[in-house]
Structures are given as C-alpha cells and as structure tokens.
Amino acid sequence: MAKMTMVQALNLALRQEMEKDDSVILLGEDVGLDGGVFRVTDSLIDQFGENRVLDTPLAESGIVGMSIGMAVYGLKPVCEIQFSGFSYQNFHQIENHAARLRWRSQGRFQVPMVMRTPYGGGVRALEHHSESREVYWAHTPGLKMVIPSGPRNARALLISAIRDPDPVIFYEPKALYRAFREDVPEDEETMPIGKAQIVREGKDLTMISYGAMMRPTLEAASELNAKDGVEAEVIDLLTISPLDDNTFVQSVLKTGRAVVIHEAPRSFGPGAEIVSRLMEKAFYYLEVPIERVTGYDIIIPLFSREKAYLPNAHRILRAARKALSN
Amino acid sequence: MFGASQVLLILRRLVGLKMPRKEIEINDKIEYLSVLDENGNLDKQLDPEIPDEILLKLYRIMILGRKFDERLLNLQRQGRIGTFPPISGQEAAHLGSVALLRPSDWFVPAFRETAAEIWRGRSLESVILYNNGFNEGVNIPQNGNDIPISVPVGSQIIHAVGLGWAAKYRQTDNVAMVFFGDGATSEGDFHEGLNFAGVFQVPVIFVCQNNHWAISIPRSKQTRSKTLAQKASAYGMPGIQVDGNDILAVYAAAEEAVDRARSGGGPTLIECVTYRLTMHTTADDPKRYRTDEEVEQWKQRDPVPRFQKYLVDKGLLSEEKIAGIESAVLEEIQAGVDKAEEQMKTLGNPMHMFEHAYAEMHPYLQEQKEEFARQLAEMNEEGTHG
Numbered sequence: 001m002a003k004m005t006m007v008q009a010l011n012l013a014l015r016q017e018m019e020k021d022d023s024v025i026l027l028g029e030d031v032g033l034d035g036g037v038f039r040v041t042d043s044l045i046d047q048f049g050e051n052r053v054l055d056t057p058l059a060e061s062g063i064v065g066m067s068i069g070m071a072v073y074g075l076k077p078v079c080e081i082q083f084s085g086f087s088y089q090n091f092h093q094i095e096n097h098a099a100r101l102r103w104r105s106q107g108r109f110q111v112p113m114v115m116r117t118p119y120g121g122g123v124r125a126l127e128h129h130s131e132s133r134e135v136y137w138a139h140t141p142g143l144k145m146v147i148p149s150g151p152r153n154a155r156a157l158l159i160s161a162i163r164d165p166d167p168v169i170f171y172e173p174k175a176l177y178r179a180f181r182e183d184v185p186e187d188e189e190t191m192p193i194g195k196a197q198i199v200r201e202g203k204d205l206t207m208i209s210y211g212a213m214m215r216p217t218l219e220a221a222s223e224l225n226a227k228d229g230v231e232a233e234v235i236d237l238l239t240i241s242p243l244d245d246n247t248f249v250q251s252v253l254k255t256g257r258a259v260v261i262h263e264a265p266r267s268f269g270p271g272a273e274i275v276s277r278l279m280e281k282a283f284y285y286l287e288v289p290i291e292r293v294t295g296y297d298i299i300i301p302l303f304s305r306e307k308a309y310l311p312n313a314h315r316i317l318r319a320a321r322k323a324l325s326n
Numbered sequence: 327m328f329g330a331s332q333v334l335l336i337l338r339r340l341v342g343l344k345m346p347r348k349e350i351e352i353n354d355k356i357e358y359l360s361v362l363d364e365n366g367n368l369d370k371q372l373d374p375e376i377p378d379e380i381l382l383k384l385y386r387i388m389i390l391g392r393k394f395d396e397r398l399l400n401l402q403r404q405g406r407i408g409t410f411p412p413i414s415g416q417e418a419a420h421l422g423s424v425a426l427l428r429p430s431d432w433f434v435p436a437f438r439e440t441a442a443e444i445w446r447g448r449s450l451e452s453v454i455l456y457n458n459g460f461n462e463g464v465n466i467p468q469n470g471n472d473i474p475i476s477v478p479v480g481s482q483i484i485h486a487v488g489l490g491w492a493a494k495y496r497q498t499d500n501v502a503m504v505f506f507g508d509g510a511t512s513e514g515d516f517h518e519g520l521n522f523a524g525v526f527q528v529p530v531i532f533v534c535q536n537n538h539w540a541i542s543i544p545r546s547k548q549t550r551s552k553t554l555a556q557k558a559s560a561y562g563m564p565g566i567q568v569d570g571n572d573i574l575a576v577y578a579a580a581e582e583a584v585d586r587a588r589s590g591g592g593p594t595l596i597e598c599v600t601y602r603l604t605m606h607t608t609a610d611d612p613k614r615y616r617t618d619e620e621v622e623q624w625k626q627r628d629p630v631p632r633f634q635k636y637l638v639d640k641g642l643l644s645e646e647k648i649a650g651i652e653s654a655v656l657e658e659i660q661a662g663v664d665k666a667e668e669q670m671k672t673l674g675n676p677m678h679m680f681e682h683a684y685a686e687m688h689p690y691l692q693e694q695k696e697e698f699a700r701q702l703a704e705m706n707e708e709g710t711h712g
Contacts, residue, residue: 051495054526056522057518057521057522061484062487062515062518065483065488065518066485066488066522067488068484068488069484069489069492070488070492072473072485073432073492073496074492075495077488092478093484093515097476097481101473101474102683103461105464105466105682106466106681107681108464108466108468108470109466110685142683142684144684165685166684194688194689242688242690245690
C-alpha cells in the first residue's frame with residue numbers, strides 16, 4: 001500500500017490498465033508531453049509512446065468523436081476533456097452517438113469509451129472551470145455517469161469504467177485531486193459501477209452525497225455525533241447513473257429521515273431524482289420531509305464568492321438538524 | 327525544381343510585400359475531373375478501365391437504387407412508409423466511390439447513400455422496415471463494418487477518423503470512407519474531422535456529395551469558397567472536385583484516394599458535384615426554393631443515361647439487356663416490399679423498445695420494463711392499447 005493523492009491513483013489505474021490491454025488508448029489536449037493540466041496522465045507517454053497517448057488538436061468534439069470511432073472499432077479509448085466546462089462542445093457527440101450506437105446498430109456495435117473530465121468548484125479557477133453538470137449525462141439514456149470521492153475508489157472505479165462495455169462519463173472532483181492521500185493497494189482493485197457505498201453506519205438519519213461533497217457531509221456527520229449524539233448513516237453514491245437506489249432506500253426504511261447533498265444546482269439536480277425514488281419506495285417510512293443541500297439555481301459565481309455557493313458542513317448540519325427536529 | 331507559388335514567394339521576399347495590398351487573389355485552384363460528358367461520350371484518355379463485371383454490377387445497382395427510390399416515394403405517398411430522404415440523381419456519386427471498398431473497410435454513411443448501402447449488402451426490406459419506424463431495419467451482419475446512417479448533419483465525419491486511426495493502429499490496410507453533403511461542410515465537425523485526419527494521417531476518404539441544396543439553402547449561401555474540394559488544402563490533404571454525375575470520374579478519383587490511403591498516404595477529400603433531383607425528404611417541397619428550370623437542366627446531366635450510353639458504346643449493354651435488367655430489378659423491389667410487409671406483421675411488440683439500451687439492463691430500467699409490460703397486458707385486456 002502506498003499513500004496516494006487522487007491524481008496519482010488515477011495515473012496508476014491508467015498505467016496498469018494500459019500495461020494489461022493494448023486496446024486502451026489515451027487521447028486529449030495536453031495529455032502527452034504535459035501529462036495533462038492536472039498531471040493525471042503524467043509520464044504515460046514515456047512508457048507507452050505517442051501511439052498510445054495522443055496529444056490531439058484543441059477540439060472537444062473531435063476528441064470525443066474520434067474516441068467513438070476507435071471504440072466502435074473495438075479499442076477502449078479513454079479521452080480527457082480538460083475541464084467539464086468545455087465538454088458542452090462535445091455534448092452532441094455523446095448524446096447523438098456514444099449513447100446511441102449500441103441501440104441504433106441493434107447491438108452490432110458498442111462504444112466502450114470513457115470520457116474523463118474534472119468537475120466542480122473550490123479551486124479558485126476561471127469561469128467555466130467550476131460547475132457541476134452531472135445531470136446532463138445522467139439524464140441521457142445509454143450512458144453511465146460515475147463520480148469518485150477519494151483516491152482509492154477513483155482508481156478502482158476508473159478501471160471498472162475502462163472495462164465497461166458502455167460509454168462512461170467519469171467526473172473527477174478537481175477539488176479532491178490533491179486534497180488528501182489514501183492508502184491505495186498496488187494490486188489491482190475494481191469497484192462495481194452502479195453500486196453505492198455506506199461509508200458511515202447509523203440509525204437516526206440518512207445522508208446521501210457523492211464526489212467532492214462527501215467531505216463536508218462526513219464532517220457534518222461527525223459533528224452531529226459529537227454534539228447531538230446523533231448516528232447518521234452516510235451514503236456515497238459513487239455512480240450517479242444508473243443510480244443505486246436500493247442502498248439509500250434500505251437506509252431510509254431504517255432511519256425515516258434523509259438529507260441529500262450535491263453542489264449541482266438544486267432544480268432538476270440529482271437530488272430531485274433521489275427524492276423521487278424515496279417517494280416511490282420509502283414514502284410510508286418517512287418521518288419528515290427530505291432536505292436538500294445544494295448549489296443554487298444560478299451560474300456558480302466567480303471564485304471570490306464560490307465558497308458562499310458551495311454547500312459546506314455548516315449548511316449540511318442545519319439541514320440535518322431540521323430533518324431531525326420532529 | 328520550384329513551383330510557381332514558390333517562385334512568387336521568393337520574388338516577394340526579394341521585392342518585399344507592399345502593404346496594404348490592393349487586389350488580393352484567393353488561392354482556389356482545384357483539379358476537376360470529368361470522364362464522360364453530359365451525353366455520355368467518353369474521354370478515352372481518362373477511362374479508368376473498370377473491369378466489365380464491376381461495370382455491370384454498378385449499372386444494376388444504379389438502376390436498382392433509382393427504381394427503389396421511386397418505389398419508396400410511391401409507398402410514402404400512399405402512407406405505407408414514413409419520411410425518407412430520396413437519392414435520385416446522386417447514385418453515381420455514392421456508388422462510384424463505395425465500389426472501391428473491400429468488405430473489411432469501414433463504410434460511414436450520412437443518410438442519402440441508399441444505393442451505396444445496397445452495394446454493401448443491405449437488403450431492400452431492411453430499408454423499408456427502417457423507414458417504417460422499426461429499429462430492426464438496421465440489420466448489420468455481426469462482422470459487417472457498416473455504420474448505421476447518421477442523421478445529425480456532419481457529426482459522423484469524425485467517427486471515420488477514429489475508425490481509420492484504429493485500423494492503422496492494428497496494422498491493417500483497411501480504410502474508412504465517410505459520406506456527407508455540401509451543408510455538412512459548414513458544421514464544426516467537418517473542420518474537426520478533416521483537421522484531425524490531416525494531423526494523424528489516417529486512411530480516410532471524405533466523400534462530399536455536393537447536391538447543391540441543404541434543404542432550401544443553396545450551395546452559394548453555404549460557403550464563400552469557390553469549391554468545397556479546395557477546403558482540403560487548408561488541412562494539408564489532397565482535394566479533388568469531380569463530376570459527381572459521371573460514375574467513371576467518381577470511380578477514378580476514389581480509386582486514387584483509396585489506394586493512397588491503403589498504402590499509408592493519408593486522407594483525401596473528394597467533392598462530387600451532383601444534384602438532388604427530388605426533395606430533401608418527403609416532408610419537403612422544393613418548389614418553395616428552387617425553379618423547375620434548374621431541375622430540368624440537371625435532368626439533362628442525369629447519371630443514369632450517361633453511364634448507360636457508355637456501357638452500350640462499350641458493347642456491354644444492348645436494348646434487350648437494359649430491359650432485362652430493369653424488369654429483374656423491379657421484381658427484386660417487389661419481393662423486397664412483400665418481404666418487408668410480411669416481416670412487419672410480426673414486429674408489433676413494443677417491448678422491443680427496451681432492447682440494446684445497455685450491454686446489461688440496470689435494475690431501475692428492468693423495473694420500468696416490467697411496469698410497462700404489466701400496463702400493456704392490462705391495456706390489451708381492456709382493449710385500450712391502440
């Protein structure tokens with residue numbers, strides 16, 4: 001076991017998967033010599049050469065469209081879109097083709113590609129570098145949408161995403177790239193896509209989140225325990241689509257109370273879907289209305305005010321206490 | 327040793343470039359290839375000398391494509407199929423090019439290449455099924471390298487680059503040939519596709535069927551460029567403009583491009599100058615935006631009689647043979663229509679819509695499918711399911 005940042009863990013996943021399978025090809029802007037602007041692909045070009053790690057022209061639709069062609073051929077392209085804020089320039093390739101070619105071709109072709117891209121706020125970046133738009137992809141049939149929350153699960157989930165026969169949108173919480181280190185085993189480790197994880201057990205309240213919001217959520221859960229004597233159960237979704245409702249429904253059947261936390265805007269956000277599933281599957285067990293702690297329905301402000309926009313432990317605590325109050 | 331442009335450059339360096347320049351000449355020189363004239367007379371020096379059996383197969387599929395198009399229009403007008411994009415007038419452009427592909431090459435169509443799809447082995451009944459709103463109409467064989475048609479204009483262009491790159495990476499000599507229209511050249515994906523192809527030197531042939539109209543927008547409003555082929559030079563690849571209604575010219579240009587791609591020489595853009603003789607799709611009325619006179623002029627350049635005359639002159643066709651081919655083709659079309667109508671009787675089950683969404687159906691989708699199945703059963707019982 002080595003202590004690694006998420007950047008290092010993702011790099012390890014790519015390196016090991018490329019060693020194992022010569023159909024894995026990396027492509028994107030600055031992924032070669034520069035090793036990616038966040039260094040996730042650092043030095044992979046030295047080991048695998050220009051024929052496995054492609055520095056492409058600056059064109060997101062081209063990168064994704066080329067990946068689709070490679071994937072249809074039978075390769076496993078992993079493309080990097082430098083910031084999720086630029087992925088709207090390739091949105092049509094994902095929506096029109098990556099998500100549909102299996103269906104359109106009646107199963108003759110599949111698109112086993114991964115689109116990796118950093119998302120989310122908290123790093124004092126420029127406009128278009130901080131938003132959280134996972135629902136665009138989660139709403140698109142034919143895609144899978146994965147968001148890890150730490151070095152170890154990022155490594156395991158990326159390997160699973162590369163091996164998945166369907167296109168996977170892999171959002172990397174850039175605020176966590178170097179925020180902390182975790183033990184990451186050298187031996188290969190995978191995690192199932194479409195499966196949430198209970199990261200803290202409890203009986204009083206269910207807290208559901210993912211990605212960069214896991215840290216303030218866990219902080220709030222500890223605080224609830226220390227100050228209020230409340231045992232909150234915390235669930236890390238890990239996959240946004242297909243959403244593992246069973247894990248959080250089972251939890252709410254037990255607790256009767258839930259808070260959903262995400263940094264994406266509130267309306268039509270992942271929380272809306274999570275709450276709907278709870279209405280369908282746990283309504284009679286709910287003691288109080290479900291709380292949502294989210295970004296607001298505005299463009300995330302430029303960085304001097306982004307902290308005000310992003311959910312934090314304090315806001316999560318207030319919502320949790322409200323959910324516990326009756 | 328030096329070309330004219332290099333001489334000019336050297337002169338300019340010697341003399342110095344006088345700014346501001348008064349008259350600027352835009353470099354839009356492009357080679358234009360035509361082998362058969364409008365009446366089907368051959369320029370003997372340019373005859374690509376296509377083997378007889380290929381010529382006859384091309385002719386048969388050209389007639390099949392044309393007659394099938396007419397039959398589809400007829401079926402559509404009777405309400406027996408849905409909206410479809412007719413190909414009449416463009417058969418030479420897409421047949422003359424696709425004929426150079428091997429089965430293992432990648433065929434990446436837009437949506438107005440039906441004769442090329444038939445050349446690649448697509449059945450007539452599958453076209454009818456698809457145009458009747460059944461996914462089962464896309465029935466690519468498991469080893470077939472034919473991508474299904476792509477509706478969003480130009481978006482398929484870049485896929486050919488990925489396919490070509492992969493073919494090269496796997497050290498095959500397969501190529502990818504992608505089709506699109508004049509309107510597609512305005513799309514960003516045209517630029518990104520050709521730019522990537524140039525950078526990665528992939529074995530891809532870009533075939534533009536310039537039919538002069540993107541629904542109601544004429545070619546002149548699509549781009550200020552004199553030709554579409556000249557755009558190739560900006561991407562560092564060869565471009566050629568051919569008479570797209572002259573199947574020999576299309577074949578000759580495609581042969582050169584495919585050979586170059588196969589032997590590692592990189593991509594080519596071929597602009598086939600052709601004309602859509604009927605409507606964009608059956609939902610369109612071209613009389614709103616173009617004149618009958620223009621259509622009449624292009625009917626004079628129809629690719630079918632020109633090719634037919636060449637084959638007659640060559641002694642490969644006679645009036646008798648022409649009539650024989652036509653009646654055989656009409657029979658084939660009738661058989662296709664009959665087969666499609668027979669198959670559609672068994673395709674009513676809407677449960678099929680849940681197929682092929684994912685490699686493995688996820689639990690919530692499984693729940694939705696079961697819910698739908700229950701509702702369907704109940705509605706069938708009540709007689710409320712139309």
